[in-house]
Amino acid sequence: MTTQVFLDTVGEERPAVSPLKTGAPLEDIAVAGQWRLIWGRFIQHRVAVGAGIVIAVFYFIALFVEFLAPALPEASRPQYTYAPPQSIGLFVADESGGTRFQPHVKGYAIEVDPVALRRTFVVDDTKIVPIGFFVEGPTYKLWGVFAMNRHLIGPLNPTDPMYLLGTDKLGRDLMTRLIYGTRVSMSIGLVGVAISLCLGVVLGSLSGFYGGWVDMTIQRIIEVISSMPTIPLWLGLAAAIPLTWSPLQVYFVITLIVSLFGWTGLAREVRGRFYALRGEDFVTAARLDGSGERRLIFRHILPSLTSHILAVLTLAIPTMIVAETALSFLGVGLKPPVVSWGVLLQDAQNIRTVATAPWLLVWPAAAVVVVVLAYNFLGDGLRDAADPYES
Structure with missing residues (x-):
């Protein structure tokens, strides 16, 4: 493996610098290329680096929407119209009086507004809906090509409601949409x-x-x-x-x-x-x-x-x-x-x-x-x- 060598102003030999690091000597910066200089300065901008990571996450979501979404965007369940968001819990009580690890969300109960006589949904703490990762759910085509039915997250029983961000006027999952x-x-x-x-x-x-x-x-x-x-x-x-x-x-x-x-x-x-x-x-x-x-x-x-x-x-x-x-x-x-x-x-x-x-x-x-x-x-x-x- 050969090492590239540069001659400085006094005629002494020194190896090329790679990669450019924060606080590098001026003589190292002098031999850096344009894109190397830009990258060395960019990584010092922590806010910009963090913003780049956020954008990369959004494009990752955009690339794998079918797998990441817990349901299909057009799937509606009118019985859960305007259902409020559910929160994820990690532990449930077992028969022995202790707790065990089980990711879950709370189910819904129906209440009727006595003034407006309107049906509303509220989260019912007594109802437990177990959820899991890489669960089977509605069939979709990843990128319109590969038929799959695995979803990153979803209820263990496909008929149970799991709406982490709530639903719309047609009972469609807002998180999926x-x-x-x-x-x-x-x-x-x-x-x-x-x-x-x-x-x-x-x-x-x-x-x-x-x-x-x-x-x-x-x-x-x-x-x-x-x-x-x-x-x-x-x-x-x-x-x-x-x-x-x-x-x-x-x-x-x-x-x-x-x-x-x-x-x-x-x-x-x-x-x-x-x-x-x-x-x-x-x-x-x-x-x-x-x-x-x-x-x-x-x-x-x-x-x-x-x-x-x-x-x-x-x-x-x-x-x-x-x-x-x-x-x-x-x-x-x-x-x-x-x-x-x-x-x-x-x-x-x-x-x-x-x-x-x-x-x-x-x-x-x-x-x-x-x-x-x-x-x-x-x-x-x-x-x-x-x-x-x-x-």
């Missing part, structure tokens, strides 16, 4: 940002590299799009979607609408960086070496903006998630049977829900808040780490 909504809401941000990335980087690069009439045309287009009121425009375009379209078609159209107006900021930032870099010595050297315009743009100038673009995109993803949630909440975005956080919030916007089942609003809203905050903290950390030489 919240987990399934994670896949749609988290993926729509990635797809929307991918479209915005292509438009913003390509148009911004052309605008900043060529200048002249190309720059003027692209900038006028950006100004026209930026001057439009975003929410009313989104509402108008989303309301124009035909009602006969399938949920999959509506999903892609909503993604397109959300991303159609999200590329302008990135395009302007890329244009400004190209203006600043196109006259640098390394660009001139590459041009004199015979590099064509396309190679100059995509092999020399654009890679120097990769870290900055990554930070900008990380901050743009929560905007896409909030936009989809807002459209669905207002009733012009995704609609049932598609399950997203916005759809769950839209289902909960009535007086009875606020009065009798506030958990239908709390949990989807909490998921949106946590993800948006995590993305913003992660974006801040990446933005700070993108310039490793900043003090």
Whole structure:
């Protein structure tokens, strides 16, 4: 195994440094690559690292929703309409008067409001519903391919009620629907940002590299799009979607609408960086070496903006998630049977829900808040780490 060796200013040999560690000497930092410098600075930002872990957990949930959900999102039991959340207990009393380990939830009892004459559910401490891990339950298809019936958690008896986050107006498990909504809401941000990335980087690069009439045309287009009121425009375009379209078609159209107006900021930032870099010595050297315009743009100038673009995109993803949630909440975005956080919030916007089942609003809203905050903290950390030489 060979060791790479560098010569310092006094002619002495020293081995290359790997990996870069916190508090490394200046001579070690001097030989580190760009991405190594960024990573070394990013891991010092503990809040950003924690936010990255939170986001990774949400995407893990989105990847395995069928296995993690205790039931199916469309399964309803009207006899448990607006049932309150249950809490998990670990020990139960045995016949000898002691306790034994048995994960469980408490069952439900029915009460009638003497004033409103309305049936309500309350948790009954005398009813024990045993639960377990990797239990058999409703059959599903993992990723639409593999037929399975194992769930991470669920009641040992499939007919027993287990609603850790409560139920909605049709007796559907909110925890299951919240987990399934994670896949749609988290993926729509990635797809929307991918479209915005292509438009913003390509148009911004052309605008900043060529200048002249190309720059003027692209900038006028950006100004026209930026001057439009975003929410009313989104509402108008989303309301124009035909009602006969399938949920999959509506999903892609909503993604397109959300991303159609999200590329302008990135395009302007890329244009400004190209203006600043196109006259640098390394660009001139590459041009004199015979590099064509396309190679100059995509092999020399654009890679120097990769870290900055990554930070900008990380901050743009929560905007896409909030936009989809807002459209669905207002009733012009995704609609049932598609399950997203916005759809769950839209289902909960009535007086009875606020009065009798506030958990239908709390949990989807909490998921949106946590993800948006995590993305913003992660974006801040990446933005700070993108310039490793900043003090």
